[in-house]
Amino acid sequence: EGEEWQSFRSKVNPILMQPSAPRMYVAPIDAVANDFIDRLRDLRDEKQEIPGNFVDELHKWALESIINISLDKRMGCLEKDLKPDSEPQKMIDALGVIFETSFSLQIFQLWKYINTPTWKKFVEASDFFNEMAIKCINEATERLKNLPANDRELTILEKLLIRDPNPKIAMVMALDMFAAGVETTSFATAITLYLLALNPEKQEKLYEELLHHVPDQNTELTIEKLNEMKYLKSCIKESLRLKPIVPGNIRTLTKDIVLCGYRIPKGVDVAFPNIHLCQTDKHFREAKKFLPERWIRQNGEDRPEAKNAHPFVYMPFGFGPRMCLGRRFAELEMEVVLAKIIRNFKVEYHYEEVQFKSTLLYAPVTPLKFKFVDRK
Structure with a gap:
């Protein structure tokens, strides 16, 4: 198992783990973040507050982002009236079940001997998520075959297939990115916003930095602009220190x-x-x-x-050969969406102290009813 894993990582690391790897994907991440800002405006009530299921909305943003940069495909996760039985929503729900059941399966391993209800839930959710993800990957592979590559940036999937034509490697990589990149990035973003709401002076300091580098709210972010935003990066690091997802x-x-x-x-x-x-x-x-x-x-x-x-x-992302495979992309997604949110809104939180639960992930369990006040 160790040798098989090492062989897999040796093929995907050069594509995903290089510090420069995400720079060409800022534009698609920025596009999804813009849609998320529009979604937040639609969700607000008369008090400019959003429903307590804010993390569910972040799940939609994260899944849309990771599939867009991996496959150059828009899933429609951020559509205004996403149906509960739509494929994107069912994929997100399945991921929630996978993470919810994984922890108890690790602690109580009766499933090794009998088919427990928790094990059945895990298998059903995993099978469904994998089936939907593989469908997306296959559709993207066929579509990309017919698109000229000389006038666009290659997707992560294409780069991996060029490096190793074995479709199994590409499939495993994509499934890993989809499964691991939604819950973790969503919770980390939510917690950072919560800490910024609790510390308005820090939020204003971040806003001043954003105002300097992004004077127009509609300015498209670039890797050069993001690299200059030292305080933005520091807010994310401090959030991951104080409330690490793992x-x-x-x-x-x-x-x-x-x-x-x-x-x-x-x-x-x-x-x-x-x-x-x-x-x-x-x-x-x-x-x-x-x-x-x-x-x-x-x-x-x-x-x-x-x-x-x-x-x-x-x-926060581990260390050494087994460091988180999607670290560079998770950081970039968080930087872009947090920059967009704080540039457009003053974020407030006026309810009870948020409680956290530590299972497979360290995540908030209190509804996050943020108030998003438009900035002038």
């Missing part, structure tokens, strides 16, 4: 080791409780506070304050 990492030992004086045998799972480490003053000054400035060099410092923490404390 609360920790687990690795299975391939050999016996001695750790802090304890001998741990091969085959044991070792957990890294990053969420706890990131919230302790030992590693970050005033660790419970939302301070994006800690990620920016201040007063001639040779490095940002946050970089003084142990390098393995803050790992």
Whole structure:
């Protein structure tokens, strides 16, 4: 299994993991983000608030974004009257079931011996999602065959097929991006907006940066503009530190080791409780506070304050060969949509403190009834 996985990653990493990989996909991500802004305006009530199921709307945005850059295909997830039985909505619902059941299946492994109801739900949702995703991939593959490649940017799928014509590799990569890139990116974006709403002075500082680089609300974002937005990137980093979507990492030992004086045998799972480490003053000054400035060099410092923490404390995307495959694209999607939202709206939250639940992901369970006030 390890060799098969390594072979797969060696083929997809050059396409997905290079720092420059996402730069040519800013335009399609920007287009989806513009549609999302229109969607937010449609959702607001007379008090300029949106319904508490805001994360569901983010799921639609995330799925639309990842399929657009992977396949050059618009699913229509952000259409005004998306039907509950539409393919995009059913794919999103299936993903929710997959993540909901995966955690309990890991903890209670009775399914290995009998067909439990939870296992049946997981299999049914997984089969449906895979079936719909494969249908999208096959349709895109056929359509792209008939489009000239010399006057457009190649999709991620096409680049992978050029590198390795084995369609199985492309299929696995696309399924992985779809499944892993919707829930995680959606929750991370929602939490960042929540923290910005709770810290209006930080939100205004971000707005001033956006106003400088994007004086017109309708300006199309570019990779050059985004690279100049240091405070935007710092807000995302600080959000992922304070409320990381993945609360920790687990690795299975391939050999016996001695750790802090304890001998741990091969085959044991070792957990890294990053969420706890990131919230302790030992590693970050005033660790419970939302301070994006800690990620920016201040007063001639040779490095940002946050970089003084142990390098393995803050790992929102993992580390090493098994680092998150879609990291570059998740960061880019968040940067674009957050820039669009804060440039267009002042975001407020006037309800109870949001509660979080830690399962497979660390996610909010309280309805997020944000208020989106138009900026002049």
